[in-house]
Amino acid sequence: MAKFILTFALAVLALQSQTPPQLPASQQPPPQQPSEVSTTISGDGGSAPRLAVPDFIAVTTDAESVAIARIVGQVLWDDLNYEREFQFIPRDVNSTIPKATSLTDIPFDRWRELNADGVVVGAVQKVANGVRVDVRIYNVRNHQTAFSRSYTASSANPRAFAHMASDEIFKMQRSLNGVAQSKLTFASDRDGERMGGTVESRQVKEIYIADYDGENQRRVTVLKTLNTFPRWSPDGRSIAYTSYRRGGGQIFISNIYQGTIEEVTKGPTENWLAAWSPDGSKLCIASPRGTSHTNLYVVNRDGSAFRQLTSDRSNNTTPTWSPSGNQIAFVSDRTGQPQIYTIGVDGTGFSRLTADYSDRPTWSPAPYNEIAFSARTGPGFDIRVLDLATRNVRQLTNGEGTNESPAFSPNGRHIAFTSTRSGKKQIFTIARDGRDLRQVTHTGNNEQPDWSPSPKETQR
């Protein structure tokens, strides 16, 4: 067991557990109660607020503080830009404004000339137990403080300061759950390791995690075999995946913060493609169970109480739960080619959703009620999204390589997927309307992404 134990630097967790230290009385911002946010910054005539995010101030002027100030400011700009809820003063324009030297020394008139509605000011300083980062947003029109937070944590992961501030800013200013603190998991062959025990030179795939923007990539499994189709548990603390460690495919769970591993299924038949129920108590799994037809089964997280959900003489696979937990969408080839269907968790209410060759559904989180999937559109696949209310389908990719395995961000506004458009298989993210494509992995082949819940949801 020890060999599977992970040594995570739990910088993010440490950060979350810190309560911001109190500012001196003179700098004390007004108490920020979620129910009395009166300082929401708005744009002109209902347009998106226009923010300036100048470089953060290094209060302690050593090289590390300066470097952290630069990173936090830049990452916060990227994080805030990700949801398209704000407009921004271009970065090169920021440099024409005199640099602030403290959190209160703000050239409001200059920002006003640039039509900024708000200015985000940050300061970084070394303190006894690590680094303290202060983030404020001022309303440029009335000079009032719209947001003020202070974070103290180790300097190990400066980006985490920005991610946390970004999620809090979105929550307070836009009533939106941001995704800056969420993570991706995916399968990768980047380490070039080979499987033992076969004469074919077969590359292993291991499970990795990364921040939502692709930074801080870390390996989760060290199983030296094929490990695929990772899925975050709803509490964001575990990842279920299909591992060939015992020969055939079986479902394993890695508890990433404890560094432990569980074997949910133990054969002899193969089991693949675990999907978590929204409450995290059950998994839906595809398995042939000794027949020549793969069907869906529901099983408790500990592997007990196996229950058959579909029983058709076709392949029924790739399950995904509805956010309510009442329904499961899946793929069946009962008509001769893969199509997407839904079925009630009690086995009733079977319904077909697609007409073209369609595969690998993923149900969106609420409030959206959508299913993203891979549609065969030519030699490869493209990502499509089906709105369950209107049955309208929109296509997010257009034949740039093959595009597979869509996974929704926890707020439903973005989709991660695998694409071959840049050569090897890589993870990309794209906004739900098909804009803002970003490549988040670059080394080796990376595929089958899944997007974690946001920490706020995990603390519910």
Add this chain to the structure above:
Amino acid sequence: MKRTLMAMAVACVVAAVACGKKTPPVARPIPPPPPTAAGGGGDANRPPAPPEPVAPPLSVPAVPVPTDNISAASLDDLNRNSPLKPVFFELDSADLSRDGQKSLDETAALMKKYSSWMVTVEGHCDERGTAEYNLALGERRAGAARAYLVSLGISGDRLHIVSYGKEFPFDPGHDEAAFSKNRRAHFVITAK
């Protein structure tokens, strides 16, 4: 076993002798006459055949050559150059072709001869389906090969199934020539 070896060794010698008679070792290939030349003259120009050589003595006639390479080989060597030939499939299909059945007939014969072998039947797919769907398709292919072997009298206990979907292509290419090699049931001997 010894008798079999001896019989095979004899057969080898006979074959070698017969071979020697047919092809004199000093004979050179004769270029065909140019198409424009009138036929008939070629043979007349051929040098006289050398005298028939006697059968060359076998260099190591006394030592019985290990003719059963399969029994002698290690599992790795066996799988590296496997006597169990893969079975190939059409796109999105797990139906066994006539050629596939013929190949499985030979696999069944070998598994009967080497009755202690345990075999893993791997199902593989080309890259055109999704990674997820191909797991079920690969399983169906491996299952079809296994069911056919069982129908020929091979115990199902000796045949373990694994589907790898499109994870391990045998040919990394992206054309039909590669795809047709990658849609297969592949056999790995895991114990002998």
